[in-house]
Amino acid sequence: MPAPMRKCLWWYKLCWILVWLCASALLVGAPALLVSGLFVAAALAGGASAAYLERVRPTIVADFVWFAASAALLLFPLALAIHTVRVYRLSR
Numbered sequence: 001m002p003a004p005m006r007k008c009l010w011w012y013k014l015c016w017i018l019v020w021l022c023a024s025a026l027l028v029g030a031p032a033l034l035v036s037g038l039f040v041a042a043a044l045a046g047g048a049s050a051a052y053l054e055r056v057r058p059t060i061v062a063d064f065v066w067f068a069a070s071a072a073l074l075l076f077p078l079a080l081a082i083h084t085v086r087v088y089r090l091s092r
Contacts, residue, residue: 001091002056004052004053004055004056005052005053005056005090005091007052008049008050008052008053008056008087009049009087009091011045011046011048011049011052012045012046012049012083012084012087014045014049015042015045015046015049015080018038018041018042018045019042019080021038022035022038022039022042025038039076042076042080043076046076046079046080046083049083049087050079050083053083053086053087053090056090057086057090
């Protein structure tokens with residue numbers, strides 16, 4: 001497995017861990033600042049994962065999705081779903 005793909009998977013796993021922490025914090029009623037901080041951290045980890053994946057197989061669509069998700073964080077779940085499919089297909 002190429003080094004960029006290993007780094008992509010590491011950031012990808014971190015992204016999902018932060019997503020689960022964010023969802024858990026939201027469900028237990030944690031302060032909004034903590035939840036939003038975890039959400040932004042998950043989005044940044046997902047962006048880093050996408051950047052490493054771009055080194056393995058570059059596409060314009062992935063760049064657009066992640067920049068749009070960073071600009072409007074409401075699109076983060078959609079970007080994460082698309083990125084999940086790409087990581088799964090390329091890591092097999």
